[in-house]
Amino acid sequence: MQVNYYEVLGCEKEASHEEIKRAYHERLLRFHPDKNDASKRDAHRFHEVQEAWRMLGDPRSRRRYDAVRRQEKLEDEGGLVYARLKVDELEESVFGDTLFYRCRCGDRYFVEIEDLSEKNSVLQVNCESCTFIILVET
Numbered sequence: 001m002q003v004n005y006y007e008v009l010g011c012e013k014e015a016s017h018e019e020i021k022r023a024y025h026e027r028l029l030r031f032h033p034d035k036n037d038a039s040k041r042d043a044h045r046f047h048e049v050q051e052a053w054r055m056l057g058d059p060r061s062r063r064r065y066d067a068v069r070r071q072e073k074l075e076d077e078g079g080l081v082y083a084r085l086k087v088d089e090l091e092e093s094v095f096g097d098t099l100f101y102r103c104r105c106g107d108r109y110f111v112e113i114e115d116l117s118e119k120n121s122v123l124q125v126n127c128e129s130c131t132f133i134i135l136v137e138t
């Protein structure tokens with residue numbers, strides 16, 4: 001299990017960019033190695049805080065990080081993942097801005113084309129009717 005950067009910053013997963021930034025600055029000061037009573041442990045925390053900011057401070061890398069974590073969590077929970085797909089395995093729908101994939105329950109997964117614009121990410125899509133999901137690699 002990799003480091004949970006939200007925990008490092010003491011933020012909720014839903015925290016806004018501003019909240020994350022504030023938490024980052026606060027911890028940066030608290031664990032700064034130049035502090036008089038800085039310990040080795042503080043130095044380690046300081047390093048982690050910087051790493052967390054590098055990952056969560058940028059919206060794109062944050063989205064990617066969130067996607068990886070969601071996926072790890074799902075895999076830990078024992079696989080409600082119905083399929084892992086590439087974009088070209090999705091079918092075109094009558095709506096020009098949406099693609100779909102058939103679920104084994106008979107319903108469909110709908111994917112908005114706009115959500116596929118970010119490359120090298122994994123999009124998680126819930127079935128309209130059951131608890132299965134698909135993962136779409138962009």
Ligand SMILES: [Zn+2]
Pocket residue numbers: 103104105106107108127128129130131132
């Ligand atoms: Zn289903």
